Amino acid sequence: MNKPIVGILTWREGKRFAEPAYFKRLLRAGHKLGMTVFLFSPADVNTRKRQVRGYTASQTGWMSSLYPWPDVVIDRYRYTPTQAFKDYVAFRKKGVFLYANNRLANKWKVHQVLWKDERMRRWLPETNEYSRTGLQAMLARHPLLYVKPSNGTGGRGILRLERGKNGYRLLGRDKERAKVESRPQNTDLLCKKVDRWVNKGMFVIQQGLRLELIDARSNDMRLLIQKDGNGEWSITGYGMRLGGKNSATANLHGGGKAVAVEPFLERHFGTDKAQAILAECRQLARQTAETIEAHFGRMIELGLDIGIDVHGKVWLIEVNPKPGREIFKELGKIAQYQQAIEKPLQYASYLANEKKRQRAEA
Ligand SMILES: Nc1ncnc2c1ncn2[C@@H]1O[C@H](COP(=O)(O)OP(=O)(O)O)[C@@H](O)[C@H]1O
Numbered sequence: 163m164n165k166p167i168v169g170i171l172t173w174r175e176g177k178r179f180a181e182p183a184y185f186k187r188l189l190r191a192g193h194k195l196g197m198t199v200f201l202f203s204p205a206d207v208n209t210r211k212r213q214v215r216g217y218t219a220s221q222t223g224w225m226s227s228l229y230p231w232p233d234v235v236i237d238r239y240r241y242t243p244t245q246a247f248k249d250y251v252a253f254r255k256k257g258v259f260l261y262a263n264n265r266l267a268n269k270w271k272v273h274q275v276l277w278k279d280e281r282m283r284r285w286l287p288e289t290n291e292y293s294r295t296g297l298q299a300m301l302a303r304h305p306l307l308y309v310k311p312s313n314g315t316g317g318r319g320i321l322r323l324e325r326g327k328n329g330y331r332l333l334g335r336d337k338e339r340a341k342v343e344s345r346p347q348n349t350d351l352l353c354k355k356v357d358r359w360v361n362k363g364m365f366v367i368q369q370g371l372r373l374e375l376i377d378a379r380s381n382d383m384r385l386l387i388q389k390d391g392n393g394e395w396s397i398t399g400y401g402m403r404l405g406g407k408n409s410a411t412a413n414l415h416g417g418g419k420a421v422a423v424e425p426f427l428e429r430h431f432g433t434d435k436a437q438a439i440l441a442e443c444r445q446l447a448r449q450t451a452e453t454i455e456a457h458f459g460r461m462i463e464l465g466l467d468i469g470i471d472v473h474g475k476v477w478l479i480e481v482n483p484k485p486g487r488e489i490f491k492e493l494g495k496i497a498q499y500q501q502a503i504e505k506p507l508q509y510a511s512y513l514a515n516e517k518k519r520q521r522a523e524a
């Protein structure tokens with residue numbers, strides 16, 4: 163099998179990169195697999211000469227050199243509210259490379275796509291686009307709600323609204339992920355507060371799930387499903403994330419703590435039910451990958467945020483097209499961590515060879 167040239171599209175400013183620790187591991191893994199792998203940004207591409215200025219890591223720091231046109235590009239450019247991101251989107255739309263993964267839309271659009279597929283519906287919490295009247299309608303139906311920015315990540319900008327005996331409890335995370343808390347006395351005050359929070363931005367309102375399997379904390383599961391060297395989807399692993407006390411979110415960057423899934427679920431549900439829940443999570447993951455690809459085109463990996471509520475019901479909270487894999491490191495699952503890094507490269511290799519074969523046959 164030929165060893166391909168793989169470019170990783172990401173944010174760069176000078177020699178500062180978006181995810182330096184992950185990229186160093188990724189580059190090392192590529193080297194180990196005998197592949198040529200480099201990082202680059204849109205500004206590094208010379209379409210006319212079919213050359214790319216690529217970056218790799220050495221003992222002494224980052225270095226750059228000119229590379230031939232990559233066989234495959236893995237898009238790892240993550241959302242930031244900047245001009246650089248807008249430039250990336252424009253560049254991405256030109257489609258000058260063979261990309262291993264397509265872009266995903268915002269939370270609202272993704273929800274609509276998944277909802278259209280009847281096989282997905284049983285796992286989807288009720289979700290609507292935010293509006294003041296929509297909020298009131300959903301408040302009447304659910305004692306617990308989440309209001310989330312459609313383009314948010316990492317638990318930023320999220321509000322959790324809970325109806326209590328004396329008014330409401332509002333718990334959330336602002337744009338810097340700092341905790342916020344308040345207790346509006348009535349629906350009117352609550353709606354005013356939420357409206358101000360949303361501030362005309364794009365938000366979704368979602369039915370709140372009771373995920374407090376221990377200590378009144380928000381817990382959820384992160385599952386990583388990836389394409390492998392045969393072009394097939396396979397589940398690399400999963401971990402539970404335990405949110406902090408009084409935290410609306412369980413994201414690791416927001417103070418969530420990683421724990422192993424099996425013992426956690428077995429303690430709450432017993433062995434049989436825990437196994438059944440896990441089997442359902444796997445089925446959910448495979449179906450989600452299939453449904454997402456059918457609409458958005460080829461993907462390379464998906465990180466799913468899965469809610470397991472106090473009754474053992476499984477819910478899909480969010481689909482992340484450019485997920486982290488730190489949960490495996492935090493769990494001490496080093497083999498899974500390594501796999502999580504290598505699999506996308508193996509898939510890129512598979513894809514490059516497939517395309518070469520197809521071209522040769524044509
Ligand atoms: N509907 C919900 N019910 C209960 N918890 C939720 C809900 N939506 C989000 N959360 C909690 O907030 C976290 C962040 O929400 P998520 O939709 O994944 O947004 P982000 O893109 O910021 O990660 C989730 O991992 C989960 O812990």
Ligand SMILES: [Mg+2]
Pocket residue numbers: 316317413467480
């Ligand atoms: Mg999430």
